[in-house]
Every structure is written in structure tokens, then in C-alpha cells.
Amino acid sequence: MFEIVGDGNAISAKGFIAGATYAGIKSFTEDALDIGILASETTASVAGTFTTNQVVSPSVTITKSRVESGVCMGVVANSGCANTCVGDQGLEDAKEMARLAAKQMNISEEQMLVCSTGLIGVELPMALVRQHIGNIHLDSSGNAFSRAIMTTDTIPKEIAVSIKIGEDEVIIGGAAKGAGMIHPNMATMLAFITTDANIEPPLLKSFLKKAVSQSFNMIDIDGDQSTNDTTLLFANGLSGVSFKSEESDESKIFQEALTYVCVELAKHIVRDGEGSNRLIEVLVEGASSEADAKRAAREIVSSTLVKTMVHGLDPNWGRIMMALGKSEIDFKESDVDVFISGIHVVHGGCSIPYLADAVVSSMNATEVKFKIVLNSGGFDAKAWGCDLTEEYVTFNSAYST
Amino acid sequence: MFEIVGDGNAISAKGFIAGATYAGIKSFTEDALDIGILASETTASVAGTFTTNQVVSPSVTITKSRVESGVCMGVVANSGCANTCVGDQGLEDAKEMARLAAKQMNISEEQMLVCSTGLIGVELPMALVRQHIGNIHLDSSGNAFSRAIMTTDTIPKEIAVSIKIGEDEVIIGGAAKGAGMIHPNMATMLAFITTDANIEPPLLKSFLKKAVSQSFNMIDIDGDQSTNDTTLLFANGLSGVSFKSEESDESKIFQEALTYVCVELAKHIVRDGEGSNRLIEVLVEGASSEADAKRAAREIVSSTLVKTMVHGLDPNWGRIMMALGKSEIDFKESDVDVFISGIHVVHGGCSIPYLADAVVSSMNATEVKFKIVLNSGGFDAKAWGCDLTEEYVTFNSAYST
Numbered sequence: 001m002f003e004i005v006g007d008g009n010a011i012s013a014k015g016f017i018a019g020a021t022y023a024g025i026k027s028f029t030e031d032a033l034d035i036g037i038l039a040s041e042t043t044a045s046v047a048g049t050f051t052t053n054q055v056v057s058p059s060v061t062i063t064k065s066r067v068e069s070g071v072c073m074g075v076v077a078n079s080g081c082a083n084t085c086v087g088d089q090g091l092e093d094a095k096e097m098a099r100l101a102a103k104q105m106n107i108s109e110e111q112m113l114v115c116s117t118g119l120i121g122v123e124l125p126m127a128l129v130r131q132h133i134g135n136i137h138l139d140s141s142g143n144a145f146s147r148a149i150m151t152t153d154t155i156p157k158e159i160a161v162s163i164k165i166g167e168d169e170v171i172i173g174g175a176a177k178g179a180g181m182i183h184p185n186m187a188t189m190l191a192f193i194t195t196d197a198n199i200e201p202p203l204l205k206s207f208l209k210k211a212v213s214q215s216f217n218m219i220d221i222d223g224d225q226s227t228n229d230t231t232l233l234f235a236n237g238l239s240g241v242s243f244k245s246e247e248s249d250e251s252k253i254f255q256e257a258l259t260y261v262c263v264e265l266a267k268h269i270v271r272d273g274e275g276s277n278r279l280i281e282v283l284v285e286g287a288s289s290e291a292d293a294k295r296a297a298r299e300i301v302s303s304t305l306v307k308t309m310v311h312g313l314d315p316n317w318g319r320i321m322m323a324l325g326k327s328e329i330d331f332k333e334s335d336v337d338v339f340i341s342g343i344h345v346v347h348g349g350c351s352i353p354y355l356a357d358a359v360v361s362s363m364n365a366t367e368v369k370f371k372i373v374l375n376s377g378g379f380d381a382k383a384w385g386c387d388l389t390e391e392y393v394t395f396n397s398a399y400s401t
Numbered sequence: 402m403f404e405i406v407g408d409g410n411a412i413s414a415k416g417f418i419a420g421a422t423y424a425g426i427k428s429f430t431e432d433a434l435d436i437g438i439l440a441s442e443t444t445a446s447v448a449g450t451f452t453t454n455q456v457v458s459p460s461v462t463i464t465k466s467r468v469e470s471g472v473c474m475g476v477v478a479n480s481g482c483a484n485t486c487v488g489d490q491g492l493e494d495a496k497e498m499a500r501l502a503a504k505q506m507n508i509s510e511e512q513m514l515v516c517s518t519g520l521i522g523v524e525l526p527m528a529l530v531r532q533h534i535g536n537i538h539l540d541s542s543g544n545a546f547s548r549a550i551m552t553t554d555t556i557p558k559e560i561a562v563s564i565k566i567g568e569d570e571v572i573i574g575g576a577a578k579g580a581g582m583i584h585p586n587m588a589t590m591l592a593f594i595t596t597d598a599n600i601e602p603p604l605l606k607s608f609l610k611k612a613v614s615q616s617f618n619m620i621d622i623d624g625d626q627s628t629n630d631t632t633l634l635f636a637n638g639l640s641g642v643s644f645k646s647e648e649s650d651e652s653k654i655f656q657e658a659l660t661y662v663c664v665e666l667a668k669h670i671v672r673d674g675e676g677s678n679r680l681i682e683v684l685v686e687g688a689s690s691e692a693d694a695k696r697a698a699r700e701i702v703s704s705t706l707v708k709t710m711v712h713g714l715d716p717n718w719g720r721i722m723m724a725l726g727k728s729e730i731d732f733k734e735s736d737v738d739v740f741i742s743g744i745h746v747v748h749g750g751c752s753i754p755y756l757a758d759a760v761v762s763s764m765n766a767t768e769v770k771f772k773i774v775l776n777s778g779g780f781d782a783k784a785w786g787c788d789l790t791e792e793y794v795t796f797n798s799a800y801s802t
Binding site (some may be wrong): 034053054055056085086087089119120121122135174226227230304308309316317318319321322324325326333334346348349350351392393394 | 723725726729789
């Protein structure tokens with residue numbers, strides 16, 4: 001239904017441009033970039049989802065209100081400074097950064113969104129922003145934009161897919177950043193998705209909401225959630241292909257492809273979690289509602305004790321049962337089956353005599369899969385997380401100082 | 402109002418006896434003990450609070466139902482095996498262990514409660530229990546009982562206080578175990594409190610509930626919660642002092658002393674958290690409700706990023722604001738003040754220029770205190786947690802294998 005575009009990123013779709021520069025907001029390294037602009041050459045529909053944290057960056061406040069109009073042309077994003085907990089100055093700075101970026105493109109400032117990520121409690125160094133933002137050349141460097149939004153990320157996260165609709169092609173591309181403070185509910189991450197499909201804002205919002213609920217809202221790194229999380233989806237229509245209702249076959253393909261892009265970016269984020277070595281995938285099957293399936297999968301993937309058991313290759317499935325038990329969903333302990341990497345270890349809520357060594361060696365992989373079958377109904381959900389390592393602790397013990 | 406009893410423990414109150422033995426349930430060490438009995442010489446009132454995890458040990462199921470009668474004589478507790486996720490056999494084993502302990506005391510089996518703690522998913526080795534339980538001599542060794550309930554605890558946790566009511570003396574004593582999987586909501590710990598006061602079961606329950614809500618429910622080690630958590634409070638009346646209503650001055654003193662005992666045991670548990678080096682105390686002041694104050698304090702003390710910043714002596718107060726923001730309580734960011742070890746670092750939601758070195762050195766202590774003033778109302782709450790260290794991860798990466 002859709003194919004992956006080689007070296008695809010947020011500007012793979014027609015009519016998107018991007019660029020980045022180093023302004024000195026984050027520490028200098030040879031290839032450091034810390035301000036990027038991603039934009040459409042023509043006005044685009046836009047939809048967004050935002051952090052539920054009550055302490056939010058003024059950058060989020062501005063963007064959230066501008067997204068409400070449903071149309072815009074681009075976004076400027078900086079890394080190194082979250083522009084959070086800095087009082088009214090934060091609002092002024094976010095507005096000014098958007099205004100400066102809009103000026104680069106000769107568009108009105110309301111057409112430009114703004115995102116910030118990095119340390120909380122320090123002001124954006126606006127002198128540096130003013131001095132360097134003019135160096136951004138919107139010369140089609142999608143990868144530079146992906147790198148400009150990195151904080152503790154070790155690699156840029158980007159992808160694009162191509163959908164065939166009859167003779168026409170629609171592209172969906174995207175870039176994301178994550179690394180720490182990632183938790184279900186759109187926490188601590190930025191993601192920018194673009195498409196050249198033609199979609200009106202209300203439908204675009206519905207597509208995005210569904211995709212996010214199965215991807216960015218189903219990942220966890222450390223249970224914390226950020227003040228700045230934002231996912232934006234831009235659709236500029238330049239492919240000439242329109243989607244008009246959720247119900248058409250074409251729309252279903254678009255939804256599937258968009259969800260795929262979001263899931264892949266989400267998994268990239270988790271795989272690059274601070275100090276993590278392994279991706280954990282938790283599949284909950286047979287829940288009595290979709291909400292229960294999601295809640296159980298997220299509870300298990302977020303458990304500190306589950307994360308450490310994966311790090312230690314310890315098939316201590318009692319911790320999975322414990323996490324399931326505290327998830328407050330509807331299930332019967334004596335109906336539960338558990339599989340580790342495909343090996344059946346719990347049936348009817350009790351241990352099956354299994355070869356411990358086989359389970360241990362199956363866990364020695366870059367992706368560890370847990371399947372929990374509740375036998376309570378027909379709803380499934382997947383969540384992703386990463387193991388908790390000594391490196392995570394070391395890393396996060398010395399972040400600001 | 403009350404004084405600490407030197408070397409006090411769960412049998413400091415009149416008419417309580419205890420003993421323990423090693424049955425081979427947990428790994429052998431020279432001074433290992435793994436089954437203990439704590440009992441009153443006469444019938445006592447009893448009250449309990451239990452885990453809210455849906456996956457519960459049959460030991461909890463039995464005890465919960467027996468506590469409903471409001472009277473009993475004692476409890477048998479084992480460490481090394483949680484007797485959880487073992488099917489119907491777990492119920493049989495819990496009943497049999499209680500029956501064997503009751504036989505030791507020549508009382509009916511319904512008079513004996515039962516608690517288990519340790520690994521999930523393995524059956525109680527009943528052959529060992531049957532063989533060794535008779536070796537328990539109820540010879541007033543309260544400390545042996547405290548040691549018999551230890552799992553990964555490094556030290557026994559016990560305390561007693563003496564209250565003067567006119568010419569009379571009432572003692573409240575207790576023992577507890579914790580170490581891993583400790584989270585608000587009565588999670589993953591056992592605590593046994595005894596008193597020689599005379600208190601009818603309904604009032605006893607109310608005293609216990611208040612004390613637990615300010616102590617064991619306000620601590621966190623790793624955000625996980627166990628399948629076996631239990632707090633029991635026994636009152637045998639042998640002091641001759643009766644408490645008849647919550648409202649009397651004497652009852653208020655009793656409540657205060659009981660809460661103190663529970664808070665001290667809770668702090669012992671947190672201080673002994675797996676791999677932890679520092680106790681974190683979070684005081685939230687000026688919340689608009691008691692529930693909000695408690696929720697905010699617990700959310701902050703449970704945050705992985707707050708825990709790691711304490712481990713690293715990093716005054717990264719943005720993480721406190723982040724945790725506050727995700728707590729879903731009612732507050733205004735621009736009204737918040739934050740103090741680290743008494744040093745004012747945030748005013749009106751924004752950073753105050755403070756001497757970072759002074760804050761760092763103030764955090765280099767065995768107890769680190771955060772005060773968050775919300776300026777939204779008149780309610781306060783305290784919660785306790787511990788730092789997250791590399792040792793915690795190492796420890797929990799290899800628990801069952």
C-alpha cells in the first residue's frame with residue numbers, strides 16, 4: 001500500500017523546504033546545529049497535538065494558538081533551551097523567534113509556528129538567535145533540520161513513505177527528537193510530519209489524532225513528561241491528491257501510512273532513549289476495551305522493574321503480572337497468558353515449566369517482545385519502551401551542571 | 402506527648418510475643434531468618450490496609466478476609482517467596498501455614514493471619530515450612546521477627562514509642578520491611594504495628610487509615626507496587642487504657658504517636674531503598690486541597706528525573722516544575738516558589754539567581770529537602786522517596802536469576 005522512500009525526511013513531500021544553523025544555544029561540536037526552519041512553499045493545512053503538562057513552554061502556547069487557525073507555512077525550532085519557566089519574557093522571545101523566521105521567508109509572523117526543547121529555566125539567548133537566524137538557508141536540507149532539533153539524541157530521526165493512489169503519488173515524511181523524559185501522553189518529544197496531500201484542517205486533525213494515539217502516546221522512556229512536547233502535521237496539497245473523508249479506501253491507506261510514519265519515529269525515539277540498550281515491545285491482546293489494552297501495555301512498558309529485568313536479561317515475569325495488576329484494567333488473573341520473545345511462560349496466571357536459559361538467550365536481542373493475552377475480550381494494543389541501564393542514571397545525574 | 406522507647410520493636414507493647422526461624426525459603430546466610438510469628442497473648446482488635454494491585458497473593462486474600470472479623474491473635478510471615486501467581490495451590494499453602502502457626506499457640510486457625518513477601522511465581526516450599534515452623538519459640542524476640550520479614554532490606558526496621566495518659570502508659574511498637582517496589586498506595590511493604598491500648602475495631606481502623614495515608618502511602622522507591630503489601634495494627638488492651646472516640650484529647654495524642662511510628666517506619670523503608678544513597682523529602686505547601694497537596698508531593702518524589710538529579714547533586718529545579726506540571730493538580734505556574742535544602746531557587750515560577758555551588762553542596766547530605774510553595778490555598782503534604790542510582794539498576798537487573 002505504501003513504500004519507504006530512501007533517505008526520506010521531513011522535506012521528501014513536494015514543496016517543503018528546510019534549513020538549519022548553529023547559533024550557540026547548545027554546546028559547540030563540529031557539526032552542531034541548534035535552530036532549524038521547516039516550511040511549505042505554499043500555505044498548508046496544519047494540525048497539532050501538545051503536551052498535557054500544566055507547566056508549558058510559551059513556545060507551545062504560541063504554537064497551540066496559531067494551529068487553531070488550521071493554516072500556516074512553517075515552523076522554527078531550537079534545541080538547547082526549552083524556553084520554559086522564564087516568565088513573560090518567554091512569550092516575547094517565542095514570538096520574536098517566530099517573527100525573525102517569518103521574515104526569512106517574507107511571510108506574516110502568524111504563519112510561523114515555534115518549538116523549543118532543552119534545559120528548563122533559562123531564557124532563550126535572543127542576541128544569538130537574532131545574530132544567527134539569518135544564516136539559515138532554506139536550501140532543501142531536511143537532514144540539517146532533523147539534526148537541529150536534537151538534544152541528547154545520538155542520531156537524527158527521520159523517515160518518509162510514498163503512497164500510490166491510482167497514477168498519483170502522495171508522500172508523507174517526518175523528523176522527530178526525543179531521548180529523555182518520554183512518557184505516554186505526548187510527552188517530551190518533538191515531531192514534525194509533512195505531506196503533499198490536500199486535506200482540510202478538521203480531517204487532518206482527525207488523521208493526526210489517530211496516528212499519535214497509536215504511536216507517540218504509546219512510548220515510554222522514563223515515565224516523566226515534558227513541558228514542550230509537540231507533534232505538528234502539515235499538508236500542502238501539492239501532490240494534487242485530495243482526501244475528503246475518513247471513510248474512503250484511499251483515506252484508510254493514508255491513515256495507515258501516517259500511523260506507520262509516526263510509529264517508526266516513535267520507535268526511533270525509544271531506541272535512542274538515554275542510556276538504553278534494548279527496545280521493549282509490549283503487545284496486550286484480548287482486553288475488554290481499547291482503553292484497557294492501551295493502559296495495560298503502557299503500564300507494563302513503563303514499569304521500572306520491567307525495564308531493569310530487560311536490561312539484566314532476567315525472565316522475571318512476576319514483574320509483568322505486578323505491572324498488569326496495578327494498571328486498574330478489567331481482567332482475571334487466572335485467564336492471563338504471558339509470552340517472552342514468543343516463548344510461553346505463563347498460562348492461566350501460573351508459571352509454565354520453561355527452559356530459563358532459552359528465555360534468557362531470547363532476551364539477548366536489540367528488541368525484546370512481551371505478549372500478554374488477557375482472554376477478556378477482543379481489543380489489542382502495542383506499546384514501546386526501553387530498558388533502564390546504569391548509563392541512564394549516570395547520564396541523568398549530571399544534566400544541568 | 403510521647404517518647405521513643407530504646408530498642409523498641411513490635412513486642413514492646415504489653416502482652417505481645419514473637420519469634421522466628423530459618424526454614425530455607427530464602428538463601429542461606431549465617432543469621433538468616435525467613436519465617437516469623439508475632440502474636441498477642443490475649444485476643445486483640447485488629448485493623449489492616451492492603452495493596453490495591455489486582456494481582457494479589459492468596460496470603461493477602463486470606464488475611465484480608467480474617468481481618469474483617471476485627472479480632473485475632475497473631476500473624477505468621479515469611480520472606481523469600483511471595484506466594485503469588487501460583488494458582489489455587491497458593492490459597493491452600495497460605496491456609497496451611499496459618500494453621501501450623503496457630504497450632505504452635507494452641508489457638509484456632511482463624512485467629513492467625515498470614516503474610517508473604519519475596520519472589521513472585523514460585524510456590525511456598527511447604528515441606529520446609531512444615532519441617533521448621535515448630536522451631537519458632539515465642540520467647541519475646543521482637544528483633545528476630547523484624548529480621549525474618551527482610552527480603553532485600555539491609556537492616557531490620559523497628560521502633561516503639563511510649564505515651565503517658567495520666568498515670569498510665571500506652572506503648573505503640575512496630576516492625577516493617579520494604580526495599581524495592583515501593584510506591585504510594587500501600588505498595589510493596591509489610592508493616593506490623595502493635596499497641597497495648599484498648600480500642601474497638603472500627604476506631605482502630607480509622608486510626609490506622611489516617612496514619613497510613615500520611616506515611617506508607619506517601620513513600621516511593623521505584624514507582625512500582627507490589628502484590629503483597631499489608632499493614633496490620635493489633636491492639637490487645639493490656640495497658641488498661643481505652644480510647645473510645647477520635648475526638649478526645651487522648652485519642653489525638655494516640656493518633657499523633659501512631660502516625661509518628663508509621664512515618665518513621667516508612668522513612669526507614671525509603672532510606673533502605675535498593676541502591677539508594679539519599680532520602681528525599683518533598684513538602685508541598687499552600688495547595689488548594691489536601692488531595693492536591695498529596696498528589697503533587699508524590700508525583701515529584703516519584704519522578705525518575707528528580708531521583709537522578711538528587712543522586713547527581715544537580716539543582717535542576719526544572720525537573721521539579723515538570724513533575725508538578727504533570728501532577729494534574731490545581732495551581733498557577735507564576736505563583737510557585739521552590740526551595741532546595743532551604744535555599745530559595747524559584748520565585749513566581751521563575752529562577753532566582755542563586756549560588757549554584759551552595760545548592761550543590763547543600764544537596765550532598767543523607768536527606769535532601771525540597772519545599773514547593775503553591776500559594777493556592779491552605780493545604781500541605783509531605784512525601785518521601787530516595788535517589789535513583791546505578792546500584793539500583795544493577796541490583797534489579799539480576800533479581801530472580
